Amino acid sequence: MILIHCPYCDDIRPELEFAYAGEAHIARPADPSALSDAEWEKYLFIRANPRGRHNERWRHVHGCGRFFNAVRDTVTDKFELTYKAGEPRK
Amino acid sequence: MADAAVRTAPVPAEAAEFPGVSIALGAPLARWSLRARDPKALAKAIGHKVPGTIGETLGGMACLGPDEWLLRLPEGASIPLGEGLPLSVVDISERAVTLVLDGDRAIDALSAGCPRDLSKFPVGYATRTIFETVEIVLIRESETRWSVDVWRSFAPYLWTALTTAASHLR
Ligand SMILES: [Zn+2]
Numbered sequence: 330m331i332l333i334h335c336p337y338c339d340d341i342r343p344e345l346e347f348a349y350a351g352e353a354h355i356a357r358p359a360d361p362s363a364l365s366d367a368e369w370e371k372y373l374f375i376r377a378n379p380r381g382r383h384n385e386r387w388r389h390v391h392g393c394g395r396f397f398n399a400v401r402d403t404v405t406d407k408f409e410l411t412y413k414a415g416e417p418r419k
Numbered sequence: 420m421a422d423a424a425v426r427t428a429p430v431p432a433e434a435a436e437f438p439g440v441s442i443a444l445g446a447p448l449a450r451w452s453l454r455a456r457d458p459k460a461l462a463k464a465i466g467h468k469v470p471g472t473i474g475e476t477l478g479g480m481a482c483l484g485p486d487e488w489l490l491r492l493p494e495g496a497s498i499p500l501g502e503g504l505p506l507s508v509v510d511i512s513e514r515a516v517t518l519v520l521d522g523d524r525a526i527d528a529l530s531a532g533c534p535r536d537l538s539k540f541p542v543g544y545a546t547r548t549i550f551e552t553v554e555i556v557l558i559r560e561s562e563t564r565w566s567v568d569v570w571r572s573f574a575p576y577l578w579t580a581l582t583t584a585a586s587h588l589r
Contacts, residue, residue, distance in 0.1 A: 330534060337485050338473050343534035345549050391549040393473055393484035 439524030445517030
């Protein structure tokens with residue numbers, strides 16, 4: 330089982346306590362009605378989907394409940410690091 | 420039609436006994452979910468000491484997250500609701516029931532479905548975690564006694580899973 334460090338609990342917990350929540354650092358447009366359909370589509374659906382290092386959101390859903398960000402390698406499934414929501418991209 | 424709320428037990432009232440562990444429905448409790456950015460303001464509002472570290476318990480109150488606590492007190496207890504303050508006090512007494520596991524092998528029965536290393540839990544440690552697919556709040560009350568708070572509708576499943584695990588202990 331993969332073990333994941335929760336930056337809020339500051340503890341390493343089994344992956345069963347966590348839920349994946351998609352790519353990280355996607356800011357909601359401040360004024361959605363000013364966007365074209367193509368721009369709105371890009372915000373809603375288009376993701377980087379890299380092979381390798383990926384900044385992504387996780388939630389410690391069966392733990393402290395907090396969302397946080399992680400850098401995970403999509404090839405090896407190894408977690409490089411985790412950091413609190415709101416911190417800059419790492 | 421009578422308009423009275425009747426509490427029914429979702430699991431057998433009789434404790435299930437196995438070599439090294441008994442599993443029983445705990446007494447009904449008063450429970451609150453407490454949320455606040457400032458633990459000191461929360462402590463002042465409800466007149467109760469607030470544990471500051473995730474996992475810590477203090478006088479029936481467990482710190483579950485950076486701004487979240489679970490307070491469990493005997494049935495009938497009440498606390499101030501903190502009206503008008505930037506915090507949340509929600510009565511969740513009837514949402515969950517408590518299963519109490521007692522005995523040397525309680526840790527083995529729990530480990531059958533919980534992925535955490537329970538041997539590392541100090542007495543007094545409390546955490547939200549998972550048993551098989553069911554979310555629980557697990558509290559180590561003593562070396563051999565464990566409290567499992569589970570949502571009422573999941574209790575029959577958890578009862579079956581725990582008693583099955585306990586019946587397989589060798
Ligand atoms: Zn956590």
